[in-house]
Amino acid sequence: LKVLLENPAALKKFIWGRNVADLLREFPAAMSEATLLSFLRKMPPRLYSIASSLEAHPEEVHLTVASVRYEYGGRPHLGAASTFLADRVATGESVPVFVERNEYFKLPADDSADIIMVGPGTGVAPFRAFVEARTERGASGKNWLFFGNPHFETDFLYQTEWLNHLKRGTLDRLDVAFSRDQADKIYVQHRLAERSKLIYERLENGAHFYVCGDKERMATDVQSAVLQIVAKE
Numbered sequence: 001l002k003v004l005l006e007n008p009a010a011l012k013k014f015i016w017g018r019n020v021a022d023l024l025r026e027f028p029a030a031m032s033e034a035t036l037l038s039f040l041r042k043m044p045p046r047l048y049s050i051a052s053s054l055e056a057h058p059e060e061v062h063l064t065v066a067s068v069r070y071e072y073g074g075r076p077h078l079g080a081a082s083t084f085l086a087d088r089v090a091t092g093e094s095v096p097v098f099v100e101r102n103e104y105f106k107l108p109a110d111d112s113a114d115i116i117m118v119g120p121g122t123g124v125a126p127f128r129a130f131v132e133a134r135t136e137r138g139a140s141g142k143n144w145l146f147f148g149n150p151h152f153e154t155d156f157l158y159q160t161e162w163l164n165h166l167k168r169g170t171l172d173r174l175d176v177a178f179s180r181d182q183a184d185k186i187y188v189q190h191r192l193a194e195r196s197k198l199i200y201e202r203l204e205n206g207a208h209f210y211v212c213g214d215k216e217r218m219a220t221d222v223q224s225a226v227l228q229i230v231a232k233e
Helices: 008-015 020-026 033-039 080-088 121-136 159-168 188-194 196-204 218-232
Strands: 069-072 075-078 115-118 143-149 173-178 208-211
Touching: 075 080, 115 121, 115 196, 121 143, 121 159, 121 208, 143 159, 143 188, 173 188, 188 196, 188 218, 196 218, 208 218
Parallel strands: 115 143, 115 208, 143 173
Antiparallel strands: 069 075
16 A cells, blocks of 8 residues: 555556445454544535526426446445435435536527537536527527437437437537447547537637536547647638
8 A cells, every 4th residue: 555655646546446445345454433434534515517407497407417336346336426316315305405606617698609519428417408598598509519428329318309409400510429339439529520620610700619527538638639620720
């Protein structure tokens, strides 16, 4: 453990997927319950993007939740908040929530402005709310969504709704990337590169560009793709 603490990359790899119980199984230590509890922080709140517009669903808030479930060391591991919501809250029961405002992640004040939304996986949640809100108020700006997930058949979140928006014109374009449905993995950044010219035209025309989802890998790859688009065009 001391060697690991001196190597941040190795430590990060070691911690991935392990929890405190895993650590104590691998490195048994004699300590009292009080000592153990003194090391642990309180469980932090989980922040979920609101996936619905109040204009479309008065008195409701929708969430897009992916249950975290995996095995490590022969034991099942469950995402604390995601499986609580999926498995343990019955219809009609209440859970404590609070709203944390995000002053920067919001629709343009100008309804005629175009928007480009990149939201793979559950990162699509706020964009469902965006499109619903713009639909309800008849915004004239174009809405373009890039969505990705592993498989078309099982992972196309809100598929019917997006197709209906396309038919009505409340979604101008929809580009999808299902990474595991072919030999070569295709991600949203690859779809962005394919639409290089049009993306640049819309940015030059004042389009707002949004990214939501995995900060560690996806967001970095999308940023690189956009920089390459600007350099190319």
